[in-house]
Amino acid sequence: MSIIAPLRGSLYNQSLIPNLADVVTPPYDVIPAAKQVIYHDRHPHNVIRLILGQALPEDNESNNRYTRSAGWFKEWQASQVLVRDEKPAIYLYELVYNVPNGARLTRRGFISLLKLEEFGKGSVYPHERTFSKTKSERFRFSSICHANFSPGFVVYSDPAMEIQNHLDQGKGHRPVCSFVDEDKLEHRLWAVTDPEVLTWVCRQMRPKDVFIADGHHRYETSIAYRDMMRQRYPEAGDRAPFNYRLMYFCNMSQEGVTILPAHRMIHRVPDFDREGFLRQAQDFFEIEALTYQTGDRAATLDKFKQVLSEKGQSSNTIGFYANQDNTFYLLTLRHGALDRAPWVKDVPKVLRAMDTVVLTDLIFTGLLGFTAKDQDDEHKILYSSITEEALEKVYQGEHDLAFILNPTKIEQVEAVARAHLVMPRKSTYFYPKVYSGLVFNPINPEEEILELA
Numbered sequence: 001m002s003i004i005a006p007l008r009g010s011l012y013n014q015s016l017i018p019n020l021a022d023v024v025t026p027p028y029d030v031i032p033a034a035k036q037v038i039y040h041d042r043h044p045h046n047v048i049r050l051i052l053g054q055a056l057p058e059d060n061e062s063n064n065r066y067t068r069s070a071g072w073f074k075e076w077q078a079s080q081v082l083v084r085d086e087k088p089a090i091y092l093y094e095l096v097y098n099v100p101n102g103a104r105l106t107r108r109g110f111i112s113l114l115k116l117e118e119f120g121k122g123s124v125y126p127h128e129r130t131f132s133k134t135k136s137e138r139f140r141f142s143s144i145c146h147a148n149f150s151p152g153f154v155v156y157s158d159p160a161m162e163i164q165n166h167l168d169q170g171k172g173h174r175p176v177c178s179f180v181d182e183d184k185l186e187h188r189l190w191a192v193t194d195p196e197v198l199t200w201v202c203r204q205m206r207p208k209d210v211f212i213a214d215g216h217h218r219y220e221t222s223i224a225y226r227d228m229m230r231q232r233y234p235e236a237g238d239r240a241p242f243n244y245r246l247m248y249f250c251n252m253s254q255e256g257v258t259i260l261p262a263h264r265m266i267h268r269v270p271d272f273d274r275e276g277f278l279r280q281a282q283d284f285f286e287i288e289a290l291t292y293q294t295g296d297r298a299a300t301l302d303k304f305k306q307v308l309s310e311k312g313q314s315s316n317t318i319g320f321y322a323n324q325d326n327t328f329y330l331l332t333l334r335h336g337a338l339d340r341a342p343w344v345k346d347v348p349k350v351l352r353a354m355d356t357v358v359l360t361d362l363i364f365t366g367l368l369g370f371t372a373k374d375q376d377d378e379h380k381i382l383y384s385s386i387t388e389e390a391l392e393k394v395y396q397g398e399h400d401l402a403f404i405l406n407p408t409k410i411e412q413v414e415a416v417a418r419a420h421l422v423m424p425r426k427s428t429y430f431y432p433k434v435y436s437g438l439v440f441n442p443i444n445p446e447e448e449i450l451e452l453a
Helices: 033-043 067-076 134-144 160-168 194-205 214-233 274-280 294-312 355-367 387-394 411-420
Strands: 009-011 081-086 090-098 105-116 152-156 177-180 186-192 212-213 243-250 259-260 263-266 285-291 317-322 327-333 381-384 400-405 429-431
Touching: 067 081, 067 134, 090 160, 105 381, 134 214, 134 317, 160 194, 212 214, 212 411, 214 243, 263 387, 274 285, 274 355, 285 294, 294 317, 294 327, 294 387, 317 387, 327 355, 381 387, 387 400
Parallel strands: 152 243
Antiparallel strands: 009 081, 090 105, 090 186, 105 243, 152 212, 177 186, 259 429, 263 381, 263 400, 285 327, 317 327, 317 400
């Protein structure tokens, strides 16, 4: 059962900050170091100070980026930079964006609270593995700041668009905020406060399953935070705010749901033998080589991307490129190949259809010999959703290898989650990310959440 609830969100005070593009950011996990500095310099109240504060040489146990985040959040509330809404609301959120092929799409959803459930014991399904280090870091933020600064992202199914249409009836004419960010994304947010509309929506969501699209680390961290707070406040009831998390809900049935691939870049592979790797790979893959000269690299790259996409419609095909090479390779899985790999043959059928599983289990583990620790190392395996960026970083020698993927399908996300299985890390990139700084959720254990259904 998916129990959602409205919240009295804290929002930026637009009389003090008229242009919200100055203070919002993407979530912490897609902000590189250089961009972190830019956001810090952009505005003194940019949300970066809360979600990804800068570490300083003099940091210690009592003064560090986590405690500074908590201090900023407290100060911004006291100075009315952040103002809490009087009435509980579900926040209708509309985002207009461009996909890589140039099409302009609109994704619509809503932001509310979701009651936390253990995976496998309710209606909340994960689909990816997480990184231990990231969860530890996020837990420190939660346990010191006592707030959700960034919503997680879940998808649900509603082909008739009933929930979205009902929220539209209660949204009013003018959004509470509307702005265009630096990437030309158009953001619009409405606060829906009509009790009848809220009750209907909460009731309709109860029987639905929800699937975590983005924010697995944040959700798992919230479970750990909830358990800590239950020990601290044993007298708190079932509706204590720490039993819920701020989430963005998106109907997977709408056209505006986009998943981009998460290409892999391998930072360093000492003594990598390209020819030896390809010889081994031939036992499992049909290999097509697209060799280029300096002047026709761009045209060959275009062909490489086209063939990868076409082959990916009916087969597991993975692109491969190595530093100091002038060839793009297409590796297409041979029929029955996974049955011939002892370390993969027991992988469930629903996972075998995943390119990321073929890459992780067959290539990384079997052919390259990566350990579980290697695959949990965010400095060894890096990610990009942009094909050209991933290949260019290898071409320039910043990394040794690149593996280029087709995007995971939304149907695969649902099938894997329903089977109570998980995909390898970074199997999906739901685009665009849900921005931080739109709605904040302060957690006060003495309050009680309003459940309407």
